[in-house]
Amino acid sequence: MDRIAAAFETARRENRACFVSYLCAGDPDLATSVECCRAVLEAGTDILEIGVPFSDPLADGLTNQLAAQRALESGMTMEKVFELVRAVRAFSDKPIVFYTYYNLVFANGMTDYVRRAAAAGVDGMLTLDLPPEEADDLLTVSREHGLKNIFIVAPTTSPARLAKIAQAASGFIYYVSREGVTGVRESLAANIGDMVGRIKAATPLPVAVGFGISRREQVRAVAGMADAVVVGSALVNCIKNNLGQPAAITAALRATTADLAAGVRR
Numbered sequence: 001m002d003r004i005a006a007a008f009e010t011a012r013r014e015n016r017a018c019f020v021s022y023l024c025a026g027d028p029d030l031a032t033s034v035e036c037c038r039a040v041l042e043a044g045t046d047i048l049e050i051g052v053p054f055s056d057p058l059a060d061g062l063t064n065q066l067a068a069q070r071a072l073e074s075g076m077t078m079e080k081v082f083e084l085v086r087a088v089r090a091f092s093d094k095p096i097v098f099y100t101y102y103n104l105v106f107a108n109g110m111t112d113y114v115r116r117a118a119a120a121g122v123d124g125m126l127t128l129d130l131p132p133e134e135a136d137d138l139l140t141v142s143r144e145h146g147l148k149n150i151f152i153v154a155p156t157t158s159p160a161r162l163a164k165i166a167q168a169a170s171g172f173i174y175y176v177s178r179e180g181v182t183g184v185r186e187s188l189a190a191n192i193g194d195m196v197g198r199i200k201a202a203t204p205l206p207v208a209v210g211f212g213i214s215r216r217e218q219v220r221a222v223a224g225m226a227d228a229v230v231v232g233s234a235l236v237n238c239i240k241n242n243l244g245q246p247a248a249i250t251a252a253l254r255a256t257t258a259d260l261a262a263g264v265r266r
Contacts (some may be wrong), residue, residue, distance in 0.1 A: 003095040003123045004148055004171045007046045008206045008227055011264075017223035019044055019261040020208055022099060022157040022232030024051040024067035025084050026076030029241055032246045033071070034087045040235065041092045044261030048088070049126070049230065052081055052100040059128045063233040066240065078108055084122040087199060089121035096122050097171070102130040105138065114141045124148035124171040132168035138169060150174050153199055155191065166203035172228065173199055176211045188218055193225045219263030231260055 011018045021040040026033050041048060051057075053071035057064065085096060098117060105113045105127060117125065124147055130138065132151055142149050148171030153162060155177070165173070175196060177189045192209060199207050209222045210230030222229045238252035 002146070003093065003147070004047065004097075007095050008172070011227070011232055015266050017226060017264040017266070018046040018206075018208070018228035019219070019257075019264045020047045020049055020210070020230040021045040021235055021257060022049040022051060022064075022210075022230060023235060023239075024053055024064060024071050025081045026053055026068045026071030026074055027067040028249075029074040029242055030076065030080055030084060031178060033057040033084055033248065035250050036239065036253055037088045038091060038121070039250040040257045041088070041094055043235065043254045043257035045094065045257060047095045047097060047228065048092075049083070049097045049099050049232070050085070051232075052078075052098055052104055052240050054101050054104055056103075057101065061233065063236050063240065067236045068237075070243075078104070078113075082116055084115075085122055095124070097124040097126055097148075099126050099128070100136075103129050105130075110138060114138070114145050114147055118147050122147065123186050124150050126150040126152070126174060128152065132164050134181075135168055142170075148172075152176050153195070155195060159198075159202075162198065162202050166199075166205070169203065171207055172206040172208050173203060174230070175199060175207055175209045175226070177209050177222075178211075188212070188221060192222060196225050202265070208218040214260075216260055216263040219260050223264045224266055229264060234260065235249060 023036055053068040053076050059070050150171050151165045151169040153175045177192050196207050206227035208228035208230050209226040213231050214234035219229050238256050239249050242248040
């Protein structure tokens with residue numbers, strides 16, 4: 001069983017959802033980023049979603065845009081992103097998913113990018129701006145190297161398009177619970193349960209729900225409807241609010257992750 005499937009199976013046995021943490025690689029610098037990953041993994045993260053810093057992150061709100069900017073300004077490169085993954089693999093066997101954009105995959109050579117990602121220890125890729133209709137080459141290469149391809153379903157996704165996404169996806173489906181970009185929200189969208197039901201009717205893959213989840217009660221509510229809960233901006237804010245203080249960053253990440261992850265039990 002692959003690491004992603006094993007994480008969901010463990011959560012099912014324990015009658016809970018998976019907790020997925022998002023951090024941007026290299027935020028605020030490579031060494032601190034490794035320790036940030038260690039902090040969230042040790043505090044209750046089941047799947048680590050690593051954002052690959054990009055100059056034009058179209059799906060991201062201000063919090064994650066600034067995280068990518070900090071990472072790029074600190075000197076992060078594609079090679080250093082792979083270095084980060086290898087460093088995390090030295091202390092954790094939990095699944096790692098890249099949150100990336102196709103330009104980064106294409107510009108680095110798709111086959112080489114996938115090969116190097118798999119060799120470093122990446123389990124899957126969520127390539128945000130690559131629609132399934134145009135993903136055949138990436139899907140083929142990913143299968144050859146054992147990487148899963150996660151696709152997004154939005155509140156506006158039609159039944160016909162959902163069927164196409166379900167056919168192309170592997171690992172899990174990422175349901176974006178709100179239209180727009182990432183970021184902390186005060187309340188959850190009203191139709192999460194209905195959409196998760198629609199997705200589950202179209203695919204046997206687990207369903208993760210993200211965008212706008214930032215408090216334990218929100219995690220608990222989503223965990224009652226989905227197989228995984230994704231939190232990003234609330235964790236990235238732990239870095240932003242403690243810049244220049246590495247120990248304070250990791251302490252804040254541990255406390256916040258532990259608090260939020262406590263909400264995944266049903």
